[in-house]
Amino acid sequence: MALLEVNNLRTSFFTDAGEVKAVNNVSFSLDRGKVLGIVGESGSGKSVTAYSIMQILAGTGKIVGGSIKFDGTELVGAGEKVMKTIRGNKISIIFQDPMTSLNPTYTIGKQLMEAILLHTDRDSQQAYDRAVEMLRLVNVNEPERRMKQYPYEFSGGMRQRVMIAMALACEPDILIADEPTTALDVTIQAQILELMGSLQKELGMAIIMITHDLGVVAQICDEVIVMYAGSICEQGTADEIFYNPCHEYTKGLLRSIPTTDTAGRKLQPITGTPIDLLNMPKGCPFAPRCEFAMKVCINHRADRMRINDDHDAACWMNVKHGVQNGEIDLDELSSDGNPKEKKAEPPKEEKKEPVKYTADNKNNTGSSNKGKKNKKNKKKGDESVG
Amino acid sequence: MNLLADTEKKVDEKKPLIEVKDLKEYFYINTGWFVSKPLKAVDGVSFTINKGETLGLVGESGCGKTTVGRTMLHLYKPTGGEIWYDGKQIKTRSDIKEFRKKATMVFQDPYSSLNPRMTVSDIIGEPLDVHKLYSTKQERQDRILELMGYVGLNSEHAARYAHEFSGGQRQRIGIARSLAVNPDFIVCDEPVSALDVSIQAQVINMFDELQEKLGLTYLFVAHDLLVVRHISDRIAVMYLGKMVELAPAAEIYDRPLHPYSKSLLSAVPVPDPKIARANKRIVLTGDIPSPLNAPSGCPFRTRCKYATDKCAESMPEFKEVSTGHFVACHRTADINS
Numbered sequence: 001m002a003l004l005e006v007n008n009l010r011t012s013f014f015t016d017a018g019e020v021k022a023v024n025n026v027s028f029s030l031d032r033g034k035v036l037g038i039v040g041e042s043g044s045g046k047s048v049t050a051y052s053i054m055q056i057l058a059g060t061g062k063i064v065g066g067s068i069k070f071d072g073t074e075l076v077g078a079g080e081k082v083m084k085t086i087r088g089n090k091i092s093i094i095f096q097d098p099m100t101s102l103n104p105t106y107t108i109g110k111q112l113m114e115a116i117l118l119h120t121d122r123d124s125q126q127a128y129d130r131a132v133e134m135l136r137l138v139n140v141n142e143p144e145r146r147m148k149q150y151p152y153e154f155s156g157g158m159r160q161r162v163m164i165a166m167a168l169a170c171e172p173d174i175l176i177a178d179e180p181t182t183a184l185d186v187t188i189q190a191q192i193l194e195l196m197g198s199l200q201k202e203l204g205m206a207i208i209m210i211t212h213d214l215g216v217v218a219q220i221c222d223e224v225i226v227m228y229a230g231s232i233c234e235q236g237t238a239d240e241i242f243y244n245p246c247h248e249y250t251k252g253l254l255r256s257i258p259t260t261d262t263a264g265r266k267l268q269p270i271t272g273t274p275i276d277l278l279n280m281p282k283g284c285p286f287a288p289r290c291e292f293a294m295k296v297c298i299n300h301r302a303d304r305m306r307i308n309d310d311h312d313a314a315c316w317m318n319v320k321h322g323v324q325n326g327e328i329d330l331d332e333l334s335s336d337g338n339p340k341e342k343k344a345e346p347p348k349e350e351k352k353e354p355v356k357y358t359a360d361n362k363n364n365t366g367s368s369n370k371g372k373k374n375k376k377n378k379k380k381g382d383e384s385v386g
Numbered sequence: 387m388n389l390l391a392d393t394e395k396k397v398d399e400k401k402p403l404i405e406v407k408d409l410k411e412y413f414y415i416n417t418g419w420f421v422s423k424p425l426k427a428v429d430g431v432s433f434t435i436n437k438g439e440t441l442g443l444v445g446e447s448g449c450g451k452t453t454v455g456r457t458m459l460h461l462y463k464p465t466g467g468e469i470w471y472d473g474k475q476i477k478t479r480s481d482i483k484e485f486r487k488k489a490t491m492v493f494q495d496p497y498s499s500l501n502p503r504m505t506v507s508d509i510i511g512e513p514l515d516v517h518k519l520y521s522t523k524q525e526r527q528d529r530i531l532e533l534m535g536y537v538g539l540n541s542e543h544a545a546r547y548a549h550e551f552s553g554g555q556r557q558r559i560g561i562a563r564s565l566a567v568n569p570d571f572i573v574c575d576e577p578v579s580a581l582d583v584s585i586q587a588q589v590i591n592m593f594d595e596l597q598e599k600l601g602l603t604y605l606f607v608a609h610d611l612l613v614v615r616h617i618s619d620r621i622a623v624m625y626l627g628k629m630v631e632l633a634p635a636a637e638i639y640d641r642p643l644h645p646y647s648k649s650l651l652s653a654v655p656v657p658d659p660k661i662a663r664a665n666k667r668i669v670l671t672g673d674i675p676s677p678l679n680a681p682s683g684c685p686f687r688t689r690c691k692y693a694t695d696k697c698a699e700s701m702p703e704f705k706e707v708s709t710g711h712f713v714a715c716h717r718t719a720d721i722n723s
Contacts, residue, residue, distance in 0.1 A: 041582040155673045156447075185446040185609060187670050190653035194669055212583060215612075215655025218662040238659045256587035257657055258616035260639060266594065267616070269587030273552045 001072065002029035003173060003206055004053070004091075009066035009076075011045075011052045020277045022048040022061070024230040030174065035200060035207045037221030037238070039214060039253075041274055045230035046210045050176045053208075054093055055083050071173070089119040092167035096179035098159035102151040108135075109147030112166050119170045134165040138195060157188035161195070168199065175200075176208045181216060193219055214257060218242060226250045229275045229285035232304070236311030246313040249286045284316070292317060402434040403472060403571060403603050404458070404489075410466035411450075411457045415678060425677050427453040429627035430467070432704065435571070440597065440604040442618030442635065444611055444650070446674050450627040451607045452494075455573040458605070459489055471571075487517050490564040494576035496556035500548035506559055507544040510534065513566040533562040536599075537592060554585035561592065571603045578613060590617060611654045615639060620710070623647045626677055626685035629704060633711040643713045643722050646686045684716065692717050 011023040023045045030036050038046045051057050053068055055075065068075040070086060095101040103111060112131035116122055122130060128147070135143035138161040151159060160180060167175055177196065181189040197220050200207055209221055217224055217238065224241040226234040226249065234247040245251045252270040272289035281287065287297040294316060302314045305322035409431045412424035428450045435441045443451045457464050460482045469476045476485045490513070493499035500509055507530045513519075520526040531541050537558040548556055557577060564572050574593065578586045590613065596602060608614050614621060615635055622632040623646065631644040642648045649668040656662050670689050675681060683700050687693040696716050704714040715721075 041584060157673055185674075186611065186653045186655075187446060187650060188673070189655070190667050190669050193655075194667070213655060214583070214657035215662075218657050218659040219655050242657070242659050253583060254657070256584055258587075258590065258612045259657065260612070260615060262616050263635060267587040267591055269591060270584040271588070273554060273585070274582065 003032045003071060004030040005067075005069040006049075006053070007067045007069075009049065009052060009068060010064045011048050011057065011061060012064050013058070013061045015060055018278050021280060022230050022277065023052060025066070026227075026230075026232055027066075028225055028232070028235065030206050030208065032173070032206055033200070033204050034223060035209060035221045037209045037211065037217040037224045038227060039211060039217055039224060040227035041212060043229075043274055043277065044227040046227050047178050048230075049227070050093065050178055050208060050210055053176065054087055054091060056087075056093075085119075088115050088167075088172075089170045090172055091174045091176065092170070092172040093176040093178060094160070094163045094167050094180045097183050098156055098163055099183065101163060102159055104151050107148055107150055108154070108162055112147070112162070112169060115166055116169050130169060131165075134169050135162070137168070137199070138162075138165045139191075140165070156184055157191060160184060160188075160192055164192070164195065164199075168203070168205075171203060172205060174206045174208065176210070178210045179212070180209075182211070182213070189216075196220065214242075214253065226253070229277065229280065231285065231301075232314065233286065234311075234313040234315075235304070236307070236313075240307070240311040244307070244311065246307050246311065246318050247286075247315040248290045248292055248317065249315075250313075252289075284314075401437050402470075403437045403439075404435040404605075405470040406434070406454075406458060406467065407432050407470070408467040409454065409457060409464055409469065411453050411462055412465045417678075423678060426627045426680060427677060428457060429680075431624070431627075431629045432467075433622060433629065433632060435603055435605060437570075437603055438597070438601055439619045440606050440617055442614035442621040443605060443607045443624060444609060444614050444621060445624035446650075447609065448626075448674055448677065449624045450677075451624050452575055454624070455491065455575050455605055455607050459486065459491055459573060461491075487519075487567045488569050489571040489573070490567060490569045491573045491575060492557075492560050492564045492577045495580050496553055496560055497580070499560055500556055502548055505545050505547055506534070506539070506551075509548070509559060510562045510566055513563060517567055519567060529566070533565055536565060536596065537562045552585075553581050554588060557581060557589055558592070561589075561596070565596070565600070568600075569602070571605070573605045573607070575607045576609065577606075579608060579610060586613070593617060611651065623650065626674060626680055628685055628701070628714065629712075630686065630715070631711075631713045632704075633713075637711055643707065643711070643718050644686075644715050645690050645692055645721065684714075692721050 006029070007027050009023055009026045010021070013020040013022055026049055028036070038049065040046045048057070048061070052063050063076055066076065070090065075083070075086065109128070109131055112134065113124065113127045116127040116130050117124065132143045132147060135146060140146050140158065140161055154162065181192050184192065193216065196207065209216065211217060221238050224236060224238050225232050226241065226247065228249050234241060234245065234250045241250060242254065245254055255268040256270055258267060270289055275285050275288065281298070283299050284297045284301055287293040290297065296316050302316045303322070304312045304314045305318045306312045306325050307318060307321055409428055411428040412426050414422040415425050417423045431454060433441070443454060445451045453462065456462050458469055460476065471485055471488065476482060510530050510533055511526055514526055514529060520529060530544065534541060534544065539555065539558055539562065548559065551559065578589050581589060593604065594617065597604065606614060606617055618635045620633065621635050621638045623630050623644065625646050631638065631642065631647045638647060639651060642651050649670045652665065652668045656665060672689050675688055681688050682698055684697040684702055687697040690697070694717070702714045702716045704712055706712050707718060
């Protein structure tokens with residue numbers, strides 16, 4: 001059994017302007033000792049997914065449906081009492097900004113010991129020893145002296161280490177890292193990622209790594225979820241996602257990042273701007289920006305279709321796989337008034353895609369000549385919000 | 387196309403547009419009663435930028451890269467050193483005023499660098515007002531619309547306020563503003579780091595296109611090394627207020643000579659799992675020292691595994707080791723053989 005199972009999770013924020021569906025039918029599972037990456041742009045719902053698991057949503061946020069099972073225990077609706085035994089103890093979280101997530105009025109030692117005293121039956125001397133041990137584990141020099149210092153005396157990288165020490169002090173089964181290195185420089189980022197990788201192997205915990213940086217994902221993740229506008233558009237092993245992307249959004253992301261061999265060439269950006277979550281379209285949320293969008297994309301959201309054992313994607317371009325696996329009923333679709341050829345054609349194009357996306361040429365493939373452009377993006381370039 | 391050919395010619399000539407000689411910028415920090423200490427944000431940096439070229443400037447936070455860009459435009463008064471533009475030293479107030487018609491800046495944060503109480507056309511028109519670059523109102527309006535066209539904004543956006551736009555579009559407004567005076571040189575201070583990945587590529591391409599179209603010269607300051615590699619012709623690496631290496635972009639990536647550049651470049655997360663797994667990173671220990679208490683001699687010696695006594699005694703000279711490849715390290719020859 002998987003350590004964490006999330007099924008059809010839906011989280012919404014109820015604002016004055018209306019319901020914002022920040023997380024929409026998200027399902028995934030996480031096994032012990034694995035590193036799962038969740039990638040997406042700002043507003044894609046990656047952090048809200050993590051906060052839903054921890055149930056630390058802001059006041060207006062609410063889990064409106066689905067289930068989160070940790071080690072067989074249902075967490076949705078379990079109540080504060082149960083969550084208190086889980087948070088910081090079984091599942092820990094590291095936040096993005098190490099500058100603001102420590103309390104400036106308490107010493108590092110006090111903040112580290114708080115978690116230990118709360119979740120274990122150690123007395124304060126044992127908790128102190130454990131805190132020093134944790135600081136040593138995350139390579140903080142002179143831990144005894146550092147215990148007495150305040151957060152302002154630490155640099156950004158050091159503070160993030162303290163956060164990691166704090167998160168790991170109770171030996172959690174799952175560590176959620178919400179953009180842990182975004183605020184840090186590359187050299188410090190490398191240190192922190194290295195540290196997380198080695199601790200993960202040492203302690204055998206699972207990590208959920210939330211990031212927008214595909215480089216970080218490539219570095220440490222076993223599995224990857226790509227999110228867009230609150231839903232999962234593609235999920236698979238890191239190799240599958242990078243070398244055989246099957247969702248147009250993932251392909252677009254991979255094409256748009258500069259690499260060492262794009263110098264002197266034009267990047268291929270995704271046109272348009274991210275979607276307004278208050279006005280979600282009926283069909284695929286990426287359709288307005290997708291250059292291969294078909295009629296079916298505008299009207300129907302694609303279900304997740306299995307590409308192979310390690311990979312699935314919610315994109316109509318993979319309709320062939322969906323039909324083969326019995327996940328899609330073509331008759332049901334056509335009854336909604338979509339002309340048949342719209343669905344029958346994509347498989348032809350799709351066949352070539354995996355071959356094209358190999359490690360060496362993934363950057364120069366793409367939007368060339370194929371695909372049906374009958375519903376092309378309305379306007380190139382940005383469109384204004386509001 | 388004519389314009390493009392023109393730009394290429396300029397690059398071939400390798401005529402320096404900007405020359406910075408031994409630039410110094412110290413901020414005096416109060417450390418006690420009537421006691422202050424210089425924070426050497428930029429300490430003796432020299433380089434040139436040729437016409438039509440993009441010079442990338444990279445380094446960790448606190449290394450002084452942003453200060454270099456700002457001091458070059460005299461947004462800070464330089465503590466020492468000289469700035470030459472097109473063969474003329476920028477010194478007096480009138481020089482500076484003239485210089486600012488030729489050199490402008492794009493700021494990092496598109497959320498805080500646009501005045502929320504001004505409409506887009508006022509924001510873009512402000513440099514025109516300041517330098518009195520139009521004779522009639524119609525002329526001003528035409529110029530604003532032309533600039534908005536350059537950066538891919540629609541004319542109906544002109545009357546809107548900055549908050550009505552997304553991050554990528556705000557950055558476009560900022561770029562249009564910097565283009566208003568028809569500059570030759572733009573300092574781009576982390577112009578894409580606040581943007582989402584999919585928007586980043588749009589803006590980077592726009593910088594490329596504008597350079598081709600208008601023959602611009604850029605100083606591109608950023609900490610994202612893949613972005614810098616993509617856009618730059620040459621790249622300079624800074625550490626603690628000093629320039630440690632300067633070389634053509636491809637060369638510095640393939641053959642970095644300074645131990646700091648080596649570790650910085652190896653730390654770049656490559657978005658490719660197979661390469662990432664095979665990549666042996668040179669992980670530096672410790673943090674960047676405070677510039678208030680910078681180490682003696684070579685600033686990098688406290689984190690450098692090749693450091694010797696000599697490194698503590700004197701700052702290595704910034705010298706050319708092969709054509710166009712400058713490095714400041716006592717042990718360049720030993721560690722790269």
